[in-house]
Amino acid sequence: MDKEKLKSLGNDLKYIPSIYNYCDRWCERCPFTNRCLNYEISEEHFADPESRDINNELFWQKLSETFQATLELVNEMMEEQGIDIDSDYIEEIKNEEKKIRETVDNHQLIISAKEYSDMAKSWFELAEELFLDKEIDLNKKAELDLPNENPNKEAAAILDAVDVTMWYLHFIRVKLMRALHGKLEDRFEILDDFPKDSDGSAKVALIAIDRSISAWGKMMNYFPDQEDELLRILVKLEQLRRNGEEVFPNARAFVRPGFDE
Numbered sequence: 001m002d003k004e005k006l007k008s009l010g011n012d013l014k015y016i017p018s019i020y021n022y023c024d025r026w027c028e029r030c031p032f033t034n035r036c037l038n039y040e041i042s043e044e045h046f047a048d049p050e051s052r053d054i055n056n057e058l059f060w061q062k063l064s065e066t067f068q069a070t071l072e073l074v075n076e077m078m079e080e081q082g083i084d085i086d087s088d089y090i091e092e093i094k095n096e097e098k099k100i101r102e103t104v105d106n107h108q109l110i111i112s113a114k115e116y117s118d119m120a121k122s123w124f125e126l127a128e129e130l131f132l133d134k135e136i137d138l139n140k141k142a143e144l145d146l147p148n149e150n151p152n153k154e155a156a157a158i159l160d161a162v163d164v165t166m167w168y169l170h171f172i173r174v175k176l177m178r179a180l181h182g183k184l185e186d187r188f189e190i191l192d193d194f195p196k197d198s199d200g201s202a203k204v205a206l207i208a209i210d211r212s213i214s215a216w217g218k219m220m221n222y223f224p225d226q227e228d229e230l231l232r233i234l235v236k237l238e239q240l241r242r243n244g245e246e247v248f249p250n251a252r253a254f255v256r257p258g259f260d261e
């Protein structure tokens with residue numbers, strides 16, 4: 001995809017501006033695929049299955065083409081607007097970025113989010129046998145065709161809970177990092193009344209936490225013997241949610257383009 005193509009797609013009013021900045025990147029479940037520029041570009045540029053394989057050379061070639069086209073576009077816009085970035089300024093930005101990154105990495109929210117993902121990962125590793133037993137149990141129920149039992153529905157609900165928790169496992173931390181980064185980097189957020197990108201990112205992280213809490217809660221119904229372990233995970237997530245809301249008190253009110261309009 002070249003620069004001109006990117007430009008013409010960017011000007012198409014059918015796409016909701018910036019919708020992809022405040023979504024959960026779960027395109028398979030997204031109701032806005034036909035209004036998302038990011039989705040359109042990925043589908044068009046990475047149509048060939050080989051181009052989606054990170055181990056295939058075509059993937060890196062396509063990625064490099066996209067970067068190149070974006071860079072050309074950015075340079076062109078800077079030229080049009082008379083923006084000239086000298087090397088001293090770039091160095092200053094680099095130093096500032098480094099400081100921000102260190103502060104973000106050591107922030108309690110990020111440490112907690114990492115603790116949560118580690119706890120969840122450990123549980124899944126140990127629960128492998130649990131899932132196998134559940135599968136045997138549900139198959140038996142299906143064979144017996146017992147009244148008031150719906151093993152297919154139960155299997156689908158468990159699968160969905162696993163999908164949700166796995167999808168957001170690292171996503172929560174990544175979005176909180178972006179939110180904190182934006183909060184610290186207030187150069188672009190000088191207008192108090194203007195919606196802040198950091199609040200938008202924090203809102204997406206909070207929604208991911210909400211959904212994860214709900215999914216772990218369902219898991220507890222299907223694996224009652226695991227109540228203690230699952231409760232520990234839920235408490236961790238609940239703390240993360242509260243702390244997230246404290247650090248970003250305006251996040252819940254942020255209106256995400258498309259999703260909250």
Ligand code: SF4
Nearest residue numbers: 023026027030036039
């Ligand atoms: S807005 Fe929807 S389609 Fe676009 S990147 Fe996000 S999840 Fe995918």
